[in-house]
Amino acid sequence: MTVRNRGALAAMAAGAAALTVAGLVACASRPAETVGAAEASALASATPTPAAPASAGTTGRVPVNTGTLPADATVPPTRLRVPAIGVTATVNPVGVNARTGEFDVPPSVDQVGWYRYGPGLEATTGSVVIAGHVDSAEQGKGAFFRLRELDRSDLLTVSGADGRERRYRVVAREEYAKTKIPLDRYFARDGRPRLTLITCGGPFDPKTRHYRDNIVVTAVPA
Template sequence: MAIGAVLLINGVHDEEPPQPSAAQNFSTSADLARSTVHPLPPADPVRLRIASIGVNAPMTRVGLDAAGVLRAPPPDKPSLAGWYGDGTPPGSAGTAITTGHVDTPTGDPGVFYNLGALTKGATIEISREDRRTAVFTVRAVELYDRKKFPSKKVYGSSGRPELRLITCGGTYTKSTGYLSNVVVYATLTAVP
């Protein structure tokens, strides 16, 4: 699946959103620890919660645009988190893709404004239509230049239940928008 760089918003910016530190990058084989939780059967996600950064958002299905780029939720709904509906549902075997706005065209924070502040070991909960909750643990948070976005690494599947959260990040310019993307890598670790 070749999906290009994602999520460009041209907003008014007085300060940049938090950016991940180098300490949050993949660094050891422990970062790639395998899940001991069995994958869940497919079910659409309905809500995403990340307590450590104050996210509690409804989810909506998103797709690709004509150029094959992952779309974000509608710009007039910056509090929504999107999930790639033609891909793996969160908690099932494969890589589930979730996206959200970092901010709005007026500079107000979006659902993933603080995504760059996430740290390894943080938990992400996704409630699903089947009334089950998939709990993921963050393994890494990385920042990628949009022009060198590692699509295979981000979107590729290991066969185990994984989650990626993606938003804009890095430096912002009025002519090009954000120059990078923040990507969170997480693995299914519990189904309470």
């Protein structure tokens, strides 16, 4: 066997190795498959049950309320447990970043944020939204690092400020480009009661330090 031939064989071996490694990386980097999208969408469009019939003192079906000043009766979630992905996280009530108008995800990546303007755990309609970091450049992996591994029928538990625990069952996991995600549907206050978990995912742009996509997990009371 000539030296030339040996060199050519070595080049082929190196080429095959390079292809294999690149292929493995490509497979490992596949986006999370979307499951249950139709069910998540149906939850949002379901008409809420009609309000209770008008109280006594009315004729026909005209609802009458006392014009008392409104009070706040929201039950904030305080703790989230997702055994399937090893998550136990403190839930903080958060709002909107005044500068960007975006969801104010807690800066500490091991904590997650509940959208305090939307429904709380007491709500009989609408989407309770909890978002958390997938990771951060400074702090590493976040509470929702493995959110994209959640699958249908996984269970999660949310503790409320009222001391009660509520269990939810995952029905959908979706991935959307941030420019296309139907946020109105996930921040809805109508439709069936549900819990929506959101984090980042998809390809990462190292220049802007942003992910392209959002991962959205939808769960219903178990």
